[in-house]
Amino acid sequence: DAGVTQSPTHLIKTRGQHVTLRCSPISGHKSVSWYQQVLGQGPQFIFQYYEKEERGRGNFPDRFSARQFPNYSSELNVNALLLGDSALYLCASSFSGISTDTQYFGPGTRLTVL
Amino acid sequence: AQKITQTQPGMFVQEKEAVTLDCTYDTSDQSYGLFWYKQPSSGEMIFLIYQGSYDEQNATEGRYSLNFQKARKSANLVISASQLGDSAMYFCAMTRGANTDKLIFGTGTRLQVFP
Numbered sequence: 001d002a003g004v005t006q007s008p009t010h011l012i013k014t015r016g017q018h019v020t021l022r023c024s025p026i027s028g029h030k031s032v033s034w035y036q037q038v039l040g041q042g043p044q045f046i047f048q049y050y051e052k053e054e055r056g057r058g059n060f061p062d063r064f065s066a067r068q069f070p071n072y073s074s075e076l077n078v079n080a081l082l083l084g085d086s087a088l089y090l091c092a093s094s095f096s097g098i099s100t101d102t103q104y105f106g107p108g109t110r111l112t113v114l
Numbered sequence: 115a116q117k118i119t120q121t122q123p124g125m126f127v128q129e130k131e132a133v134t135l136d137c138t139y140d141t142s143d144q145s146y147g148l149f150w151y152k153q154p155s156s157g158e159m160i161f162l163i164y165q166g167s168y169d170e171q172n173a174t175e176g177r178y179s180l181n182f183q184k185a186r187k188s189a190n191l192v193i194s195a196s197q198l199g200d201s202a203m204y205f206c207a208m209t210r211g212a213n214t215d216k217l218i219f220g221t222g223t224r225l226q227v228f229p
Contacts, residue, residue, distance in 0.1 A: 042219030105159035
């Protein structure tokens with residue numbers, strides 16, 4: 001079975017631009033979460049979506065937004081990019097999005113902002 | 115506030131030896147989950163093992179076991195018979211409550227296995 005997939009794998013943008021990252025969960029998983037991992041740190045939670053509804057939001061500015069589609073895939077959008085947005089963006093999926101569920105991660109999208 | 119602490123920035127172990135990676139957590143919740151993930155240089159986070167706060171027995175998954183000491187709020191990962199392919203970053207993480215799987219991660223430990 002296919003794991004979590006993310007696209008693109010790498011992305012280079014300039015300050016002020018907008019970016020859209022995409023994620024497809026494991027088949028049958030209804031919850032998708034997004035994390036930002038800056039070099040040398042652990043991942044930081046950005047959003048969780050379950051059944052197209054936002055279930056949680058981390059401490060990120062409104063420039064970050066996300067949505068989940070009827071097929072449970074998800075997009076993360078970041079507007080007005082800053083140099084500090086350079087990071088690895090990880091998507092994870094789980095079956096029901098509760099605390100005892102295991103999240104499985106995709107390979108990530110490495111975003112560089114110049 | 116919840117917090118995960120990993121005090122070992124780096125660890126070295128010889129192939130075939132066992133190694134323990136430390137993790138302590140801080141929470142006032144009664145219900146929570148504890149996870150360990152491995153992150154090779156490629157960047158993907160690989161799930162290793164899970165322990166629920168109400169589980170009485172320590173979790174085991176193949177060569178991985180979780181030494182869960184609830185009173186001390188510690189959840190150390192033990193890797194037995196280390197292999198060269200175990201060289202990677204290891205993250206301890208936790209969830210809280212019931213209706214979310216939001217993970218709070220520690221800063222990680224870099225494990226290097228040498229021949």
